[in-house]
Amino acid sequence: MAAIVTSNLVKKYGSFEALKNISLSIGNGDLYCLLGPNGAGKSTLIRILTGLMKPTSGNVRVSGMDLSSEVREIRQKVGLVSERVILYDRLTPVENLLFFASMLSVGRKAALKRIYDLLEKVDMLDWKNKPVRIFSTGMKQRVNFIRALLHDPEILFLDEPTLGLDPHSTRTIRNMVRELNESGITIILTTHVMGEAENIAKSVGIMHRGELISSGKLEDIRGSLKKDRVTVTVKDSSVFSFEKIEGYQSETRVDGVVKIDFQPGWTIENILPAVLRMKLEVIDIEQKKPSLEDVFVKLTGESS
Structure with missing residues (x-):
């Protein structure tokens, strides 16, 4: 059984069509990254x-249940981490999480055990009794991440979960995502950063x-472009116009070299x-498989 199935999903705001006939199937246990620039939907x-949010038209099934008639049951099976942190600044992580656990009908004893276990996993146990108001953005998001896991969901949605975070928090959340998926949780993650999806996804959808x-599947999407690409790194020179080299696409200058x-x-x-005919000083030559960025540019004619 698929975890998520949508059929001809449409969302309109007046005459503006935010979603256009989205038909999608995500399998149980998948780690699915939904990619696209801001505003893609x-x-x-x-x-x-x-x-x-209700769609304008179309059908959605989550864990085999119809979203239009079984939304309450579905909410017990899914967790959501958004880029917007939902925590009370005056409360500690434990106080915040106990409050949200009670709203999810999780008993206090079971909730406390799960809270301490998860705080340790995201490297926040030492901060369990400190008020959230003193936390950095990354620390708050790590606690926010736990909030979505309190009721042990079957499906976890993450909407740009690492946006604007420090490297440590980004790495912690990314590792948790992998660990949760390996335990059997289906994960749907949105990002506009193609490289992030390539590091973590099993499957991808491009919007x-x-x-x-x-x-x-990630490998199938990348494999849809059957041609490798080459990057040549040379010593920078104001004498040459690199655009004149046949096959040239783009260049990046940094620290005295040109890629x-x-x-x-x-x-x-x-x-x-x-x-070599141009007598350029070659530092490195690299031939790579197509990236998701390459696929996106090919499909849309635009950079992500």
């Missing part, structure tokens, strides 16, 4: 799937202007003779 889709333009990216399909054998 990712957060709108998550709000609908978690029962926080653009309210449409789901591609969805499938020249070539169009997909151009091989080292194609490129190297032209680079």
Whole structure:
């Protein structure tokens, strides 16, 4: 049984169509990253799937249940971590989490055990009795992350969970996501950072202007572009115009060197003779498989 199934899902705000006929299936135990730039419709889709917003039309089933008639039962099976932290600043993590556990009908004894276990996993146990108001953004988000896990959900939704966080908090949350998924929890995570999805996802869906333009296993999505791409790193020079090299796509200058990216399909054998003829000082040559960024650009004609 699929964890999430949507059919012809539409969301309109007046004449503006935020979601356009989204049909999607996410399997049990998947770690599915929903990708796309800000405004693509990712957060709108998550709000609908978690029962926080009604679609204009279309059908949604979560854990086999119909969202239109069984939303209360569905909410007992899902957790949501949004970029907006929902905590009371004057309370400690334990006080905050006990309050939310009571709202989820989790008994105090069971809740306390789960709270302490999870605080330890996110490296926040030493802060359990400190008021949340003194915490950094990353620390608050780690506690917020626990809030979504108090009732042991089958499906966890994370809407840009690492946006604006410090490296330690980002790494902690990312590791927790992997661990939870390995334990059998289905995870749906939104991000506009393609590299984040490549590091963590099993499957991906790419959204653009309210449409789901591609969805499938990560390796299949990347494999849809069958051509590798080459990056040549050379010593910077004001004498040469790198755009004149055949196959040139873009360049990045940093610390006295230039990284020249070539169009997909151009091989080292194609490129190297032209680079050497220009008498450029080559520092490195790298041939890579297509990235999700490459797939996004190919599908939309835009950079993410």
